[in-house]
Amino acid sequence: MAHLEDDLVLRYVNGLASDMEQYRIEDHLSRCDACFDRIRTLLYLRENFDSLWDSWTVSEMNFLFREKRLLQTLKAVTDSGLPQAAEKARKWLNELKEGTLVTLGILVDRSERLASAAASVLPSGYQFALQASGGVGAAEDLRRLEAHQQRGSDLLSSDETEAAREELRQAAKISPRRAQAVISEVYAEGTKKMEVIADSQRGVISVKFWAFGEEPLPELVLLLRGEGEPPLISEFEGVEGESYFLAEFHDVPSDRFEAIVRVTPVQEM
Numbered sequence: 001m002a003h004l005e006d007d008l009v010l011r012y013v014n015g016l017a018s019d020m021e022q023y024r025i026e027d028h029l030s031r032c033d034a035c036f037d038r039i040r041t042l043l044y045l046r047e048n049f050d051s052l053w054d055s056w057t058v059s060e061m062n063f064l065f066r067e068k069r070l071l072q073t074l075k076a077v078t079d080s081g082l083p084q085a086a087e088k089a090r091k092w093l094n095e096l097k098e099g100t101l102v103t104l105g106i107l108v109d110r111s112e113r114l115a116s117a118a119a120s121v122l123p124s125g126y127q128f129a130l131q132a133s134g135g136v137g138a139a140e141d142l143r144r145l146e147a148h149q150q151r152g153s154d155l156l157s158s159d160e161t162e163a164a165r166e167e168l169r170q171a172a173k174i175s176p177r178r179a180q181a182v183i184s185e186v187y188a189e190g191t192k193k194m195e196v197i198a199d200s201q202r203g204v205i206s207v208k209f210w211a212f213g214e215e216p217l218p219e220l221v222l223l224l225r226g227e228g229e230p231p232l233i234s235e236f237e238g239v240e241g242e243s244y245f246l247a248e249f250h251d252v253p254s255d256r257f258e259a260i261v262r263v264t265p266v267q268e269m
Helices: 006-013 017-027 032-055 057-080 083-094 139-157 161-174
Strands: 100-109 114-121 125-130 179-189 193-198 206-211 219-224 232-235 245-249 256-265
Touching: 006 017, 006 032, 006 125, 006 206, 057 083, 057 219, 083 219, 083 232, 100 139, 100 179, 100 193, 114 125, 114 139, 114 161, 114 193, 125 139, 139 161, 193 256, 206 256, 219 245, 232 245
Parallel strands: 114 179
Antiparallel strands: 100 114, 100 256, 125 179, 179 193, 193 206, 206 245, 219 232, 219 256
């Protein structure tokens, strides 16, 4: 049985269907559970839209928006013609619900030599921290510098990019060198899992990951930008003499990125 056309359904829900169309629709609904449920849902949304919209939080909207962008990006990578990356993106896409995502916001401004990082989405039990700054003379200057950097990170987390950039400009007045690079860390139950270094002077973003025990290693890091912008992709590789794995991006443009790493939980036996 063919289902009702979208435009016909919308006219019916909004009371714009002609008498003939209304007769056709209601006759169809008496025989088609799928279309009946579809129209019932649309009618409920129409009648309760304001209360439903008001009940959504900013974090819920941000999560849905980022999830949509991630799915679009993974699909684009699978169709990119880059065999190795495409296969890993396809695996990530297929197993998306089995893992958790660590998503960090990163700001790199190479013209002003400013960098910042912030937590965007963290799984339960994960914590984000900026690494303590150093190398500034007076203790009071150090406190002011760290305050500007922390406020910049908090603003970046709320997608207030220009306000975050202004906090970094204030930090640069205290110590230009400290404002051009940022080191951020992600902990899982008190153990460091990731370290992200964003260097605006060299245009490099480095992501370090520590895998413990039988934990599988993430295969890709995606850097997402605005709608329609191509993602930047890097793979984790072992580093001789080190316990972490490293993924790096070189010559990154000045932009506001979402760095996304998929962390697969260890399966209990």
